[in-house]
Amino acid sequence: MNTMARSYPEAPLIVVMGVSGCGKSTLGALIADRLALPFIDADSLHPTSNVAKMAAGTPLTDDDRWPWLARVGQVLTDGRRTGAGAVVACSALKRSYREAILAEAPGVLFVHLNGTKEVLSARLQGRSGHFMPSGLLDSQLATLEELAADEPGVVVDISPSVAVILTDAVTRIRARLADTQVVASADVVLRDFTAAEQTALCS
Numbered sequence: 001m002n003t004m005a006r007s008y009p010e011a012p013l014i015v016v017m018g019v020s021g022c023g024k025s026t027l028g029a030l031i032a033d034r035l036a037l038p039f040i041d042a043d044s045l046h047p048t049s050n051v052a053k054m055a056a057g058t059p060l061t062d063d064d065r066w067p068w069l070a071r072v073g074q075v076l077t078d079g080r081r082t083g084a085g086a087v088v089a090c091s092a093l094k095r096s097y098r099e100a101i102l103a104e105a106p107g108v109l110f111v112h113l114n115g116t117k118e119v120l121s122a123r124l125q126g127r128s129g130h131f132m133p134s135g136l137l138d139s140q141l142a143t144l145e146e147l148a149a150d151e152p153g154v155v156v157d158i159s160p161s162v163a164v165i166l167t168d169a170v171t172r173i174r175a176r177l178a179d180t181q182v183v184a185s186a187d188v189v190l191r192d193f194t195a196a197e198q199t200a201l202c203s
């Protein structure tokens with residue numbers, strides 16, 4: 001295993017963002033593993049009323065999302081306070097949502113998983129056992145305000161395989177963290193895939 005350790009002044013706080021089906025849960029967990037950080041899926045932070053609403057095919061409103069975004073901010077703040085850092089999968093569709101997260105947890109780096117409607121639709125069609133219906137994709141795309149160049153973050157194309165996206169994301173994150181020193185109070189171990197992990201991801 002090729003391992004690289006680096007000291008940072010603060011624990012990394014990363015939000016993996018984008019519309020439903022872009023790969024936040026899948027890639028968020030893998031990015032967290034690669035950066036040796038805890039992973040939290042913001043799907044689990046929604047109140048049951050939000051989940052019921054989405055499951056019934058109704059898009060959330062700002063008023064539905066604000067309390068949820070506050071919980072996301074709290075989880076990130078906890079990651080900062082404990083020194084553990086955090087990777088959170090959270091759609092964070094609008095700039096105002098990202099600004100609210102940043103107000104709560106300054107220093108967050110956003111990783112926007114960006115893809116075409118065709119790719120997103122295919123990924124959602126292939127997913128089972130999730131409360132979010134694929135029919136909400138249009139509303140998600142209409143709500144999305146893409147990560148702008150003046151926001152703290154990186155944009156990653158989701159069309160390739162999970163393994164390729166992961167390598168791209170981690171490379172961009174490492175570069176940004178090295179540039180901005182946004183990260184980790186303790187040593188953060190950034191490791192490459194083992195051969196077994198590569199095989200599993202590419203199968």
Ligand SMILES: Nc1ncnc2c1ncn2[C@@H]1O[C@H](COP(=O)(O)OP(=O)(O)O)[C@@H](O)[C@H]1O
Nearest residue numbers: 020021022023024025026123126127160161162
């Ligand atoms: N690069 C990829 N190639 C193929 N399938 C993918 C890729 N990324 C994610 N998936 C699949 O697409 C679906 C949506 O991914 P998921 O992580 O649940 O997205 P999100 O959390 O953003 O809604 C899942 O079934 C997942 O396994």
Ligand SMILES: O=C(O)[C@H](O)[C@@H](O)[C@H](O)[C@H](O)COP(=O)(O)O
Nearest residue numbers: 019020021025043060065091132
């Ligand atoms: O703001 C929203 O409308 C929701 O939070 C949505 O964007 C989010 O993505 C859901 O939690 C669905 O879950 P998946 O993104 O995992 O499909």
